[in-house]
Each structure stands twice: as structure tokens, then as C-alpha cells.
Amino acid sequence: MLRDRKSTRHEVGLLLLTRCATMTTKAVLLIGGPSKGTRFRPLSLDVPKPLFCVGGRPIIWHSLVALSHVQGLTEVLLIGFYDEAVINPFIKDASRDFPNLSIRYLREYQSLGTAGGLYHYRDVILKGNPSQIFVVHSDIVCGWPLEEMQKFHSGHRGVGTMMAVKVPKEEANKFGCVVIDPQTSQARHYVEKPEEFLSDTVNAGLYLFDSNLLFTSIRDAMDTKLKRSSDDPEATNDEQLRLEQDVLSPLAHTGKLYAYQTTSPWVQIKSAASAIPANALILASYKTTNPSLLRRRSPTILAKSRADYSKKKGPEIVEPCFIHEDAQIDDTAKIGPNVSIGSGVKVGFGSRIKESIILDNTVIDKNACVLYSIVGEECKIGPWARVEGAPLAGGQQQSIAILGKDVSVLKEVHIRSCIVLPSKVLSKSAKNEVLL
Ligand code: GTP
Numbered sequence: 221m222l223r224d225r226k227s228t229r230h231e232v233g234l235l236l237l238t239r240c241a242t243m244t245t246k247a248v249l250l251i252g253g254p255s256k257g258t259r260f261r262p263l264s265l266d267v268p269k270p271l272f273c274v275g276g277r278p279i280i281w282h283s284l285v286a287l288s289h290v291q292g293l294t295e296v297l298l299i300g301f302y303d304e305a306v307i308n309p310f311i312k313d314a315s316r317d318f319p320n321l322s323i324r325y326l327r328e329y330q331s332l333g334t335a336g337g338l339y340h341y342r343d344v345i346l347k348g349n350p351s352q353i354f355v356v357h358s359d360i361v362c363g364w365p366l367e368e369m370q371k372f373h374s375g376h377r378g379v380g381t382m383m384a385v386k387v388p389k390e391e392a393n394k395f396g397c398v399v400i401d402p403q404t405s406q407a408r409h410y411v412e413k414p415e416e417f418l419s420d421t422v423n424a425g426l427y428l429f430d431s432n433l434l435f436t437s438i439r440d441a442m443d444t445k446l447k448r449s450s451d452d453p454e455a456t457n458d459e460q461l462r463l464e465q466d467v468l469s470p471l472a473h474t475g476k477l478y479a480y481q482t483t484s485p486w487v488q489i490k491s492a493a494s495a496i497p498a499n500a501l502i503l504a505s506y507k508t509t510n511p512s513l514l515r516r517r518s519p520t521i522l523a524k525s526r527a528d529y530s531k532k533k534g535p536e537i538v539e540p541c542f543i544h545e546d547a548q549i550d551d552t553a554k555i556g557p558n559v560s561i562g563s564g565v566k567v568g569f570g571s572r573i574k575e576s577i578i579l580d581n582t583v584i585d586k587n588a589c590v591l592y593s594i595v596g597e598e599c600k601i602g603p604w605a606r607v608e609g610a611p612l613a614g615g616q617q618q619s620i621a622i623l624g625k626d627v628s629v630l631k632e633v634h635i636r637s638c639i640v641l642p643s644k645v646l647s648k649s650a651k652n653e654v655l656l
């Protein structure tokens with residue numbers, strides 16, 4: 221009897237795996253537009269947030285790595301309302317990096333909301349009859365348990381599966397909170413940023429939907445919204461339809477939304493400060509899963525200013541780090557852990573960089589120190605200057621230092637936990653300030 225039950229379970233498992241492998245799946249990345257990502261300023265002033273580099277590559281590039289490994293997934297559609305000219309260079313590069321994926325950008329004529337854009341492009345999404353659709357927010361990085369989600373999704377008859385993660389209780393109301401039936405894994409109640417505590421399990425911004433049922437649910441949500449606005453002329457009559465509030469919340473009450481709970485690492489990139497833990501997460505995960513993505517050449521020696529150092533083989537690197545292959549790092553510098561260094565960066569004699577992102581073409585002069593910071597493109601950090609934030613302590617908000625593009629920090633100046641707007645020259649030390 222026991223053996224029978226075991227083998228039946230085994231067969232069901234095999235059947236689910238076979239179903240996952242033979243299904244056609246598409247993915248949609250919701251990338252928003254220029255009016256989104258305001259909390260990411262000043263870093264989003266020069267580059268759209270989804271294209272900001274963490275772990276050495278644009279945020280959404282990392283989701284493409286994960287999606288490119290899903291069996292039967294051949295098309296990824298980016299939906300947003302940025303100008304095509306801003307997104308198309310990324311599409312070109314990504315199409316080269318992921319030759320097994322067809323990657324396209326579909327532009328909304330205005331912000332249509334997280335469900336409105338999906339509905340507007342439903343014919344393109346449904347072309348080729350995909351049975352399942354991954355919908356991914358562009359502002360998350362995580363362990364991407366996509367195969368596990370597919371198995372979970374195939375085991376229920378709901379409309380969709382939402383990935384859900386636990387966050388500290390005091391942080392929960394900044395997210396979409398979900399109450400989950402522990403027996404069935406159905407999401408019973410879903411509220412976006414509730415005023416009162418509801419649950420510390422939250423929407424992780426990654427979904428898997430049954431294609432046809434998804435669009436039926438969005439259609440129902442649109443009808444409800446239209447009816448509400450015809451019944452009540454005061455009700456908002458914008459064209460936006462939100463996936464979370466307008467579609468998923470009512471769906472939870474019908475028992476047709478399921479939650480896949482995971483302890484897999486996850487970071488949502490809302491504020492500029494959250495790019496630092498996101499960077500660390502990506503570097504740590506590539507270190508174990510795909511070290512080739514942390515590629516770098518033997519570091520170039522900038523200057524052998526002292527004979528003693530001429531025998532050293534290179535700077536001291538505390539892994540994990542991403543160092544672009546054309547960055548030049550002095551032999552005496554110490555870098556890491558959790559540092560990403562972009563193209564054309566020069567790091568001088570005796571410098572120290574830790575838990576930071578240094579963007580393209582920045583110069584860090586001799587004996588400078590950059591800790592828990594994001595340094596924008598084309599900045600200059602003078603000799604013996606110090607740019608630093610503070611590490612995360614006991615659930616507190618991380619206070620990092622952020623320099624916008626083309627900022628110069630002069631010799632010996634100390635910038636601590638400041639946000640600096642682009643093109644500033646800092647000749648005096650500052651602490652906990654926004655420098656406009
Ligand atoms: P808040 O969390 O409320 O600050 O807003 P947000 O825009 O940062 O996040 P939201 O939960 O609204 O969006 C989730 C994802 O959908 C993000 O990746 C956004 O870029 C994207 N998004 C938001 N609104 C739209 C929209 O109108 N159209 C498209 N295509 N994407 C959107």
C-alpha cells in the first residue's frame with residue numbers, strides 16, 4: 221500500500237515535470253516609465269531605473285539570465301512607457317547576450333498601469349498560444365525559483381501564482397501584503413500597502429499566470445472599474461488598471477490566486493539605497509551559480525610607484541566582486557567584498573573600496589576610500605578623500621552615500637551618508653545632507 225502511494229506520487233511528480241517541460245511560456249517585464257522610480261533619484265536622472273547597473277549589468281538583464289533558463293520560454297516582452305530610443309540599445313545588447321530569447325519592447329502611449337499595459341498588448345502576448353505567462357516587476361532581484369514556481373503552478377487550478385516572501389513585520393506595510401491559507405496555499409486576502417498590519421508575507425513582484433484566465437480576470441476588473449465610474453461620477457476615470465489592487469485583490473477573494481512562498485533571497489529596488497543590497501545579492505548568487513558572469517581580466521597595474529609593490533600580482537580582491545575588464549585597478553588597492561566596478565574606471569594607489577557600486581569612467585585617486593556608497597559615472601574622488609555610508613544595522617534603513625554623475629570630491633574631503641546631485645564640486649566635508 222505504502223509503495224503504491226509512493227509510486228503514484230512519483231508518477232504525478234513526473235507528469236507535472238513533463239507538463240512544465242512541454243508548455244510554451246512567455247514572459248513580460250513591466251518596466252514602467254520616466255514618471256516611475258522617483259525614489260531612485262538621483263540615480264535615475266541619467267538612466268532609467270530598470271537599466272541601472274547592479275552586479276555589473278542592468279537590473280533587468282539579471283531577470284533575463286533567469287528567464288533564459290526556463291524550458292520552452294522563447295519570448296520576453298518588455299512593456300513600459302519610456303521612449304523607444306532609451307530602451308532599444310538595451311534590447312539590441314540583450315538580444316546578442318541571450319540568443320535563445322526573442323526580446324521586444326512594447327511601448328504604452330501613456331502609463332496604463334501594471335494590468336493596463338498587459339491588456340493593451342494582449343494580442344501580441346497571446347500570439348503563438350502560450351499556455352503560461354511569467355509577469356515580472358523590473359525592480360526586483362532574487363534567487364529566481366522559476367522552475368519551482370512552474371511545478372507549484374501546475375499543481376493547482378487557479379488563475380495565477382504569486383511569489384511571496386517574508387519581510388520584517390515593521391516593514392510589511394510598505395508592500396502588498398497577502399494572507400495565505402496554510403493548507404491550500406490560496407491567497408485569501410491581498411491588500412496593497414495596508415494601513416494596519418495584515419501579514420508579514422508580501423508580494424515579491426513575480427507571477428506565473430494561466431494565459432487565457434489572466435486576460436479574463438483583467439477584463440472582469442475593467443468591467444468593474446467602468447461600472448464603478450458610471451455609477452459614481454466622482455470615481456477616478458483614468459485609463460490605468462493596476463494588476464495588484466484591481467485584479468489580484470478581487471481574485472484572492474474568489475480563491476483563484478495562489479501564493480508560492482519562498483525563502484529564496486529577494487531584494488526590491490525602490491530607493492537608491494536598496495541598490496547596495498541588490499548588488500550584494502547578485503554578486504553572491506553568481507559566485508555560486510555562474511562565476512563566469514563575474515568575468516574580469518587580470519587587473520591592470522596603473523603605477524608601480526614603489527619598487528616593493530612591483531612583485532605583487534595584483535590588487536587584493538575580497539570576493540565577490542564584479543570588475544569590468546577594462547577598469548584599471550592599482551596593484552596596491554583593496555577591493556571588496558560586494559563591489560561592482562564599471563567600464564573605464566581607474567582606481568589609484570592604496571585605495572580601498574567596499575560594499576559599493578562605482579559606475580563607468582569614474583576616477584578614484586590615491587589613498588581614497590569608498591565604503592557603502594554608489595558613485596555615479598564620470599566622478600572624481602580626490603586623493604585621501606573618503607566617501608562613505610553606514611552598514612545596515614538591526615532592520616534600520618541603510619544610510620549610504622550617493623554621488624550623481626560628474627561629481628568631484630576634492631582632496632581629503634569626507635562625505636558621509638550624503639546624497640549629491642550631478643555635476644557638483646565638493647570642497648568641504650559634509651554629513652547626512654542632500655547636496656543640491
Ligand atoms: P510604488 O511601489 O507605489 O512606489 O510604485 P512603483 O512604480 O515603484 O511600483 P509598482 O508596484 O507600481 O510597479 C511595479 C512594477 O511595474 C515596476 O517595475 C514598475 O516599473 C512597473 N510599472 C508601474 N506602473 C506601470 C505602468 O503603468 N506600465 C508599465 N508597463 N509598467 C508599470
